[in-house]
Amino acid sequence: MKPDTLSFFERVYEVVRQIPFGCVTSYGAIAAYLGAARSARMVGYAMNNAHDKDVPAHRVVNRKGLLTGKHHFGGTHLMQQLLENEGVVVKDNQIQNFEKVFWNPSEAFPYQLA
DNA sequence: TGGTTGACGTGGT
């Protein structure tokens, strides 16, 4: 897909939607997949509006595996509960076995985007 | 049109 007409944000949404059940990824990985590795902040900023979209923003965390965006989920542990509901072990806003549940879009669709 | 923002990442101390 080459949604050049879509905004950077919408491209981020598309990638986040591809995250499999029970998996998580990082902002940097998404940004790198979109060819903007240095725009990881934009990914997070995009998630701000992802609220209105059908985007599983709770599956996106920072590189440390911390649920930095949980504050945007109503200020509760909703984000953590959603992850735990998918089988992802989370403790104190920190994803356990982060390397195991990590999902890299570049590895999942290596030929989809140059 | 220009300046500020930000759910990040990397590097240096």
Place this chain on the structure above:
DNA sequence: GACCACGCCAACC
């Protein structure tokens, strides 16, 4: 190994 400071780049005001 933890903490602090700088950089990035698209969207928003």
